[in-house]
Amino acid sequence: MMNLIVRILTKTVCSGAALALSLLVCGTAPAGAQTAGNFKMDAFGSGPMHYEASGTVYFESKGQKLIKAIFKDNVLMKMQNMTLRCDNLVFIPSTSPTSVTLLRALGNPVKIEQEGVKAVCKKFEYFPEQKKTVFSGDAVIEMMLEGKPNTVTGKTITVIQMPDGTLQFLTSGPSTGNLSSGFSGVSTKTEGQEKSPGKGGTGSGKKDNKPAAEDSRTSGTAPLEKITDKAADENP
Amino acid sequence: MSSPVPQIPLKAILGACLGILALLGAGCGSSSDRSGLSGQSDRSPGAAQSTERTSWLTVKNLRATVYRGTSVTSVVRAATATVDQNADVAVLDSVEATIFDQEDWSTRLKSKHGEMFLKDSPERKCSKNDLVLSGGVFMESKQGLTMTVPSVHYLSEKELFVSSGGRYNLQMPVENGSCLSSSGDWFDANKELTNFTGHRNVRGDLIPEGSKKP
Numbered sequence: 001m002m003n004l005i006v007r008i009l010t011k012t013v014c015s016g017a018a019l020a021l022s023l024l025v026c027g028t029a030p031a032g033a034q035t036a037g038n039f040k041m042d043a044f045g046s047g048p049m050h051y052e053a054s055g056t057v058y059f060e061s062k063g064q065k066l067i068k069a070i071f072k073d074n075v076l077m078k079m080q081n082m083t084l085r086c087d088n089l090v091f092i093p094s095t096s097p098t099s100v101t102l103l104r105a106l107g108n109p110v111k112i113e114q115e116g117v118k119a120v121c122k123k124f125e126y127f128p129e130q131k132k133t134v135f136s137g138d139a140v141i142e143m144m145l146e147g148k149p150n151t152v153t154g155k156t157i158t159v160i161q162m163p164d165g166t167l168q169f170l171t172s173g174p175s176t177g178n179l180s181s182g183f184s185g186v187s188t189k190t191e192g193q194e195k196s197p198g199k200g201g202t203g204s205g206k207k208d209n210k211p212a213a214e215d216s217r218t219s220g221t222a223p224l225e226k227i228t229d230k231a232a233d234e235n236p
Numbered sequence: 237m238s239s240p241v242p243q244i245p246l247k248a249i250l251g252a253c254l255g256i257l258a259l260l261g262a263g264c265g266s267s268s269d270r271s272g273l274s275g276q277s278d279r280s281p282g283a284a285q286s287t288e289r290t291s292w293l294t295v296k297n298l299r300a301t302v303y304r305g306t307s308v309t310s311v312v313r314a315a316t317a318t319v320d321q322n323a324d325v326a327v328l329d330s331v332e333a334t335i336f337d338q339e340d341w342s343t344r345l346k347s348k349h350g351e352m353f354l355k356d357s358p359e360r361k362c363s364k365n366d367l368v369l370s371g372g373v374f375m376e377s378k379q380g381l382t383m384t385v386p387s388v389h390y391l392s393e394k395e396l397f398v399s400s401g402g403r404y405n406l407q408m409p410v411e412n413g414s415c416l417s418s419s420g421d422w423f424d425a426n427k428e429l430t431n432f433t434g435h436r437n438v439r440g441d442l443i444p445e446g447s448k449k450p
């Protein structure tokens with residue numbers, strides 16, 4: 001029995017100027033899985049990795065410890081269950097060579113694909129010690145939740161893995177979360193005014209299931225490629 | 237079994253040879269049957285052919301030690317070293333070079349051919365004591381990094397390596413048995429190979445021990 005509650009809360013960022021939406025996804029994910037739908041945080045920087053870059057790749061080492069790697073121009077990085085494309089990638093390993101202390105990718109745009117998940121943004125950062133992933137710059141995350149497509153957009157989307165294994169999505173700036181398909185109890189707050197409950201939050205998946213601040217990128221029925229390509233065009 | 241290698245600084249060898257050349261005169265330069273002198277070679281080792289050489293001096297089992305102050309910065313061994321009459325470059329065969337840092341060796345190189353610059357060569361953009369190795373160059377660092385490259389230039393003053401002539405292939409062990417590989421069109425690196433930059437069409441893998449490529 002699915003036991004999934006989606007809440008969208010208002011939260012102001014430090015400047016107080018921007019509205020942030022917090023999507024707290026509390027699910028019944030299998031024990032040990034770090035997923036929201038198919039989103040796997042531990043795919044970043046773990047396991048074998050293949051890389052390509054048309055420009056340069058810089059390695060800094062000390063003894064047999066790889067301290068830093070920097071990849072430039074048309075970077076492709078393939079990890080287990082994940083592909084990352086960007087123009088500039090900084091990889092700082094942790095004490096274990098195949099896990100990272102920091103993974104930072106910069107744009108044109110950054111494209112990340114996992115099974116069932118696509119993300120586009122201008123800047124991507126992964127902080128494994130904090131169990132935090134930050135997608136910045138017109139970020140769009142499309143993922144499958146319970147087999148149905150869902151989209152989160154925002155100027156910045158921060159994904160934090162909670163101690164119980166669930167993921168918390170924090171978005172800032174003009175943000176939308178279209179988690180209408182298959183979920184009940186969806187509520188939205190935009191600019192301090194709550195519109196609750198969201199239309200069609202019962203799994204109809206129709207086009208009218210739109211949060212108040214929705215733009216053309218946030219439709220749950222829009223083709224994924226169209227969404228990501230639009231975001232890519234907007235990035236420098 | 238290898239023959240014993242004379243432990244004579246290159247400067248001393250060259251000084252003696254140039255003295256012999258001066259005594260023999262220009263007419264003797266083309267004679268190949270005189271001890272310590274050989275005729276002009278038609279061999280063209282790697283990137284070693286830019287100047288016209290009229291007279292040659294061949295030294296077998298060369299060992300050349302390069303100093304900076306009182307510290308040894310590199311030792312170059314070669315099965316044969318041929319010096320032209322201008323003594324601006326020694327053309328080497330079967331080369332083994334060791335680059336030292338302040339405490340110990342940092343990088344070792346082996347190649348079929350090489351050149352060691354005995355003077356600055358602006359037209360070749362090389363400085364005194366620079367090494368240009370070619371022909372299946374194998375490099376290894378003290379940390380266990382290994383690499384093959386068609387040709388590499390060691391800039392003695394800057395203590396840098398710069399490759400040319402084809403793709404490099406690098407294998408670098410990292411902690412816990414993992415292995416980092418890289419290949420690219422060319423690279424530059426410090427003499428310890430700890431700051432390494434691969435250039436153009438770089439690709440590779442970071443493979444944990446026991447894992448397969450993704």
